[in-house]
Amino acid sequence: MKSDRGLKAFYTWANRRYFKSRLPPDAVLVYNTLRRRTAMSHYFDCGLAVIEVSKAIRAIGWKHVAMEVLHEMAHVSVILSDTPRGVHGKNFQREMKRLAAAGAFEKYW
Numbered sequence: 282m283k284s285d286r287g288l289k290a291f292y293t294w295a296n297r298r299y300f301k302s303r304l305p306p307d308a309v310l311v312y313n314t315l316r317r318r319t320a321m322s323h324y325f326d327c328g329l330a331v332i333e334v335s336k337a338i339r340a341i342g343w344k345h346v347a348m349e350v351l352h353e354m355a356h357v358s359v360i361l362s363d364t365p366r367g368v369h370g371k372n373f374q375r376e377m378k379r380l381a382a383a384g385a386f387e388k389y390w
């Protein structure tokens with residue numbers, strides 16, 4: 282699977298800026314035609330991360346795409362830090378607050 286260039290460029294930048302490049306550099310980021318979800322992430326035991334963003338979100342605008350990618354990156358970060366994988370549980374909330382405090386959402390919300 283080949284990444285969308287714009288999504289991957291943002292991921293690479295955000296990984297360096299907000300995650301100390303801790304997230305997998307070879308992650309695959311693509312747009313798809315998800316209907317019910319706006320974005321989702323998968324992390325495989327082999328270390329591959331895949332982030333999918335709905336084309337419907339792209340149609341609304343970049344800032345929504347950026348928010349979704351950061352949200353999914355927070356999921357990958359929580360999984361990598363070996364904490365319980367509750368989908369939007371305490372650890373995920375903590376990671377999102379950390380990102381907000383670091384200014385990750387300033388241009389987007």
Ligand SMILES: [Zn+2]
Nearest residue numbers: 352356368369
């Ligand atoms: Zn989520």
